[in-house]
Amino acid sequence: MLVNSAVITGKGADTARSRSxxxxxxxxxxxxxxxxxxxxxxEEAVAENQRLRLVEIGDAAGDDQADSGSKTAERDAASSLLRTLLDRRTQAEVALQRLDDGTYGNCEGCSNPIPVERLEVFPSATTCVHCKTNRERRAG
Incomplete structure (x- = not known):
């Protein structure tokens, strides 16, 4: 991948070499x-979540505690999946915006180029490993 070879001209252009x-x-x-x-x-997960809710509404009569608990667990798992997908989609959207701004591939913390290997694994990365580790240390 070509990420560390530079950055396009724009707001972040002074922190890295130019990218073709x-x-x-x-x-x-x-x-x-x-x-x-x-x-x-x-979108598929939202549709599936809505389908599960409709089934749950029509199939709630006679539920015991186990059935109710099982449905609650399913609902929680579906909601968690939706939140995760929305977060990942937002990260990709932010990465696209950073590309337009000329800052994609540079660390938000230190402005140094993010290693190619990191961006290959996590294209939405906004920090280098060093800055990410420091943030986690402070948070935890």
């Missing part, structure tokens, strides 16, 4: 595909 238009468009395509996939997955 081809590189930027390749990154944009990658991030847009990720966003589209997450958006589709989110």
């Amino acid at each position: 238009i081809e590189d930027v468009e390749q990154l944009r395509a990658l991030l847009q595909t990720r966003f589209n996939d997450l958006n589709l997955e989110y």
